[in-house]
Amino acid sequence: MANAVIMPKAGITVESCIIGTWEKKVGDAVKIGDVLFTYETDKASFECESTAEGTLLEIFFEEGDEVPCLVNVCAVGNPGEDCSHLRGGSSAPAEAAPAAAAPAAAAAAPAAVCNTLAKAVIMPKAGITVESCIIGSWEKKVGDQVKIGDILFTYETDKASFECESTAEGELLEIFYEEGEEVVCMQNVCAVGPHGEDCSCLRPGAEVVVAEAAPVEQAAAVVEETPAAAPVAGAPVSPRAAKLAKAHGIDASLATGTGPNGRIIERDVQKLIAQGVQPKAVAAPVAAEDEYEDVKFSGIRRAISKSMHTSLSTMAQLTHNISFDATQILAYRKALKAAGDEYAGITLGDILLYAVSRTVLNHKDLNANMLDDNSIRRFNHVNLGVAVDTPRGLMVPTIVHADEMSLLEISKAVKALAAECREGNISPDKLSGASFTVSNLGSFGIESFTPVINPPQTGILGVCGTVDRVRKGADGSIQLYPAMGLSLTYDHRAVDGTPASRFLQELCKNLENFTTLLAK
Amino acid sequence: MPKSLFVDPSAVRAPGKVTFNDIPVNQYNKTVKEELDSGKYTKEDLIRIFRDMTILREFETMLNLIKTQGSYNGIDHTYPGPAHLSTGQEAACVGQAYLLDENDFAFGSHRSHSEILAKALSTINKMSDEQLMQVMESFLDGKCLRSTQKLGETKNVKELAIRFILYGTLAEIFARETGFHMGMGGSMHAFFLPFGIYPNNAIVGGSGTISTGAALYKKVNNKKGIVVCNIGDASMARGPVWEALNFSAMDQYKTLWESHNDGMPILYNIFNNSYGMGDQTRGETMGQGVMSRIASGVSPTQFHAETIDGYNPLAVIDAMERKLHLLRNGQGPVMLETITYRFSGHSVSDQNAYRTKEEIDAWKEVDPIITYPNSLIEAGVLTQEEVDAILAETSARMTMICKAAADPAISPYCDFDKDPAVVERLMFSNQKVEKFDDREPEVTVPKEEAEGYKKIKSKERSPIGADGKPVSKMKLYNLRDALSEVIYDRFYEDPTLIAYGEDCRDWGGAFAVYRGMMDALPHCRLFNSPLAEGAIVGTAVGYALSGGRALVELMYADFIGCAGDEIFNQMSKWQAMSAGILKMPLVLRVSVGSKYGAQHSQDWTALCAHIPGLKVCFPATPWEAKGLMETALMGTDPVVFFESQRIYDVGEQFHEGGVPAERYEITIGDTNKVRDGKDITILTIGAALYRAMDAAKTLSEKYGMEADVINIHSLVPLDYTKIVESVRKTGKVILVSDACARGSYMNDVARNITEMCFDDLDAPPIVVGARNWITPPYEFDEYFFPQASWILDTIHEKLVPLAGYEPKSSCGEAEQIRRSKDGV
DSSP: OOEEEEOOOOSTTOOEEEEEEESSOTTOEEOTTOEEEEEEOSSOEEEEEOSSOEEEEEEOSOTTOEEETTBEEEEEESTTOOOGGGTTOBOSOTTOOOTTHHHHHHHHSOSSOOOOSOEEEEOOOOSTTOOEEEEEEESSOTTOEEOTTOEEEEEEOSSOEEEEEOSSOEEEEEEOSOTTOEEETTOEEEEEESTTOOOGGGSTTSOOOOGGGOOOOOOGGGGGOOOOOOOOTTOOBOHHHHHHHHHTTOOGGGSOOOSGGGOBOHHHHHHHHHTTOOOSSOOOOOOOTTSOOOOOOOHHHHHHHHHHHHHHHHSOEEEEEEEEEOHHHHHHHHHHHHHOGGGGGOOHHHHHHHHHHHHGGGSTTTSEEEEETTEEEEOSSOOEEEOEEETTEEEOOEETTGGGSOHHHHHHHHHHHHHHHHHTOOOGGGGSOOSEEEEEOGGGTOOOOOOOOOTTBSEEEEEEEEEEEEEEOTTSOEEEEEEEEEEEEEETTTOOHHHHHHHHHHHHHHHHTHHHHHHO | OOTTSOOOHHHHTSOOOOOOOOOOBSOOOOOHHHHHHHTSSOHHHHHHHHHHHHHHHHHHHHHHHHHHHSEETTEEOOOOSOOOOOTTOHHHHHHHHTTOOTTSEEEOOSSOHHHHHHHHHHHHHHSOHHHHHHHHHHGGGGHHHHHHHTTOOOSSHHHHHHHHHHHHHHHHHTTBTTSTTTTSSOGGGOOBGGGTBOOOOSSTTHHHHHHHHHHHHHHHTTOSSOEEEEEEGGGGGSHHHHHHHHHHTOTHHHHTOSSOOSOOOEEEEEEEOSBSSSSBTTTTSOOOSSGGGGGGGTOTTGGGOEEEETTOHHHHHHHHHHHHHHHHTTOOOEEEEEEOOOSSOSSTTOOOTTSOHHHHHHHHHTOHHHHHHHHHHHTTSOOHHHHHHHHHHHHHHHHHHHHHHHOTTTSOBOOTTTOTTTTHHHHOOOOBOSOSOOSOOOOSSOGGGOHHHHHHHTSBSSSBOTTSSBOOTTTBOOHHHHHHHHHHHHHTTOTTOEEEETTOSSSOSTTSTTTTGGGTSOTTTEEEOOSOHHHHHHHHHHHHHHTOOEEEEESSGGGGGGGHHIIIIIITTHHHHTTTSSOOOEEEEEEEOOSSOTTSOOOOHHHHHHSTTOEEEOOOSHHHHHHHHHHHHHBSSOEEEEEETTSTTOOOOSSTTSSOSSOOOOOTTOOEEEEOOSSEEEEEETTHHHHHHHHHHHHHHHHOOOEEEEEOOEEESOOOHHHHHHHHHHSOEEEEEEEESTTOHHHHHHHHHHHHHGGGOSSOOEEEEEOSSOOOOGGGHHHHSOOHHHHHHHIIIIIOOOTTOOOSSOOOHHHHHHHHHHTO
């Protein structure tokens, strides 16, 4: 019987060798150990000794041929014997798996194999961005027989409702989630299988790899997809992201960090830019020196900045303008001045404050604070905020329970608080707690403006200057009268237009009939 | 494993016995009168021997006073550096040097002031005035001579030369710019090449291998003279010294070498003063009793060893005469044990706690500085007055020299304030030298007819053939071929180039880089070394600093530890310590293993990169390998050339058109960008490049990210320009190498990137290296060495989360702290 001589494997990494020279030719007699041919790897040259005895029957590869290791190179046997079956043969094991594969595969195997005939039905992924769904109702109950395609339960996303069909046949063995529960997509929801089968290993949390639950391969196109998350205050910003944000004049902290540990990284700022977030300030054109001065905000300025920006960016504000006949309060003020002493110090502004303190309680949604988007706190007294101009900026001290104070008391309180503000020694307690605010720009001749609400209040009254206006008198004559403007800004979330107008209307009436108000 | 040497079992198994020849001990017994009568010496010769001894003694006495009292003959000076004095050893040094000339190289130890000066004085005596002037005027552009001439006129050139050698040595010890090596060597590293005085060495036994390499240089390149290796008794306990002895006595010089087959022209001279530092080598820390016995364990010639009395200069000259005769007749190596004694301590802080006053006094009784002149007076050669006159002249000269060397006006220090880069310029010589000798290179066939070279030239230089099909592995020009090709080219250009290492010749190197070269080169240019890494590198250092080009190989990078001193202290330091006078054209090939476990798989690039003075390369593609080897083998600097066993077979996958057939150089320090991308930078060292490319492919195909991949093929020097450019562009960088992550060179790169690109970084640079474990068996390779998946995991977890990516492993901060805390 003819035997093949194979190309030896000259080393673990050697895959093939080149035949150098044949030392024997077909027909030669060979003994075991005779050198048949030489062969080379890229490192060395070797001699191949015959592993069989007899006649060299056939040579399958010529000199210079590259032969894979363990492949038959020639046949040795009895003269005339057929050796064609050895041609192209090999002694290589069918599955010559690399040595390293074995332990790797072993390690990759799951820690616990789920040995059950039951099959899990999973919560489908209703969309690429859907991460979990809520179970609506169960259409089958434990013990029911189900077929593939039977509706097992309904489930909802925030947009739509779906039906989940069974992907397995048998008895509904166990339900892992009840109606109303939120289930992460691809998670096992129930088990279906032969009656009595143990399906505990399918229960979520059983740490078993479920082959069918492999997540959909994410394509390159979804790289930009990031979980919807809100910006986190104080999230770390990478130097690169910070640099990019600075170059675009935007606040990097407004970005949602998608880096490790929520770090705001370059792509997050790029997204912000793409969304069109406005620069913090209009970038000043490059100007020659001395044409401007960059000044850092003082603490109070920063507080104002933040508060005002929050006010306008979080509320639904609008302003109504009105004017009233100031004849009576001007006359009254004149009388007080003439009265001398402490009465002489009562100003038109004080009169306005008094009128507000006696009016706003009838319009409780304006004498209030917003607690959150859904609730409001109405006050039973009027704590009047008074805008005071100081060298450091706008300050708003509060006159507590102004509704219980006389005009003179209000006047004195305002003067004392304003003095403390200007001196900068006012207690922070006196700068908070207002239920409504009055801002008076009348002395500057402002005819109307848009006061900005001091959060969380719901309204602010702007007091404007007095101008002479004409009106048609009851007798048809043209009359000249002093008209004082009022601008009310209110938060439309808390107050609608009509009640706000009613407040202004009553306030005007009270001011036009101020002596009557005083009598109350 | 040469096939020509038959290991005959009947011969090696035959009964018999080993015999030894007697080793002469202190056999010299002639009197001065007998020597004088025999006509061997003139009176002047005998007097000059004494004069030289006094110069040596005064030099050490002066240093001792400066160190201990801050003053010598009224000259106040503070010298903070080392002073390992040889007071008492003068007769041995003068006797040894008596017959040597400038063609004979002498290497020394940390205690070599006397050896240097004795060799110089002997050489000065033998050289003509013209030769001396030429040496002094050309050395360091005459800077040292001009300082010497400020001391005033001399009666003759020889006196000027004596002042010159004393001044240059002392100024060097005092760290002055006018010293022989600008003060960069100092007391333990002073030398003077024009007089054949070669480096002394602060590492005990350090000169053992280096001087053997110098002898190899003389032998292979037919250079005149012999080499003296002066080492102390304590150094005979050191492994590398034994390695050197064996290297010098290899049988192959006689059995295999076709030419230059004389014995190694080296004298191992052990100055045995009985003490290491304080340990007593005879009776305490060693067991030979008589050191000349050692050579009997190395060679049947017993190195013609004898023990001689170093307290009689004439006994030493007598022995040297006989040993030089042997050496000059090709019968080296030889060994002498020269008995001597030092009166001074190991250093000036030595309290002599290990020996008695009686012992010192007993030796002072026979102090040759007294006994030798007495013998001259007795023989009628000298009178006491003449002795006193010689002592006075020596003292006056030393006082003048000391004054000048201590005076900053004559002997300024290097000004580090004005010139902070003074040492920087000395670290590398950065020259390009095609050949270090003009003779025809010794080869056995013309290059074009060398089979191995022809085979390389016939290979396909690109992985895709002209027909557009992948080239078979067997026919593809790979990284191994790239190295071989350059080495062939350089062998045929530089006649001084020699290559050796373990199994370099018949086997062709363990990884076949020298395969086939034995058919083109004689043994003297390519030979198998003993399995002794200290000797491999140390001899190469000696070969290179003597003026030849050496290419040596460590089979595995893990063996760097076996040649630690030779790589880290010798190969790296001598260019700068010599202020650029020595060159180190030495390329050390080091192969990084895989598959062979914990002691054969380590990437130790960081160790070499850490040591100043070494250039470090690690090509990962055939194109890089060819260009870098060309540069390394043309240069004059020491290069540790790392190669990875994982990739000897790879073809060129990145360089357009494959590896050019023509010669080209790659600047050591450049980087190789192999992939263009805008989203992330991946830096690699070594074979990790290929796994990084796999990761880059996945990033592109699955996550739409394009990686810039840059291979750092040169660790030292390293030009960061392209790296910084890339990181500024991408803002993210991951650094991958197969070195264990802790202390990996990549950490250094990461630190520099952090400094230079901080404001452009979107995440911290992260180093991915091998685990801080032993290398487990190959079957677990993927758990130890960085894989493409590790790179992706790291990017996802630490740089930029990848949508939908499931990391296979996780290393959060707590885990990082734990691992560090556990030291793993």
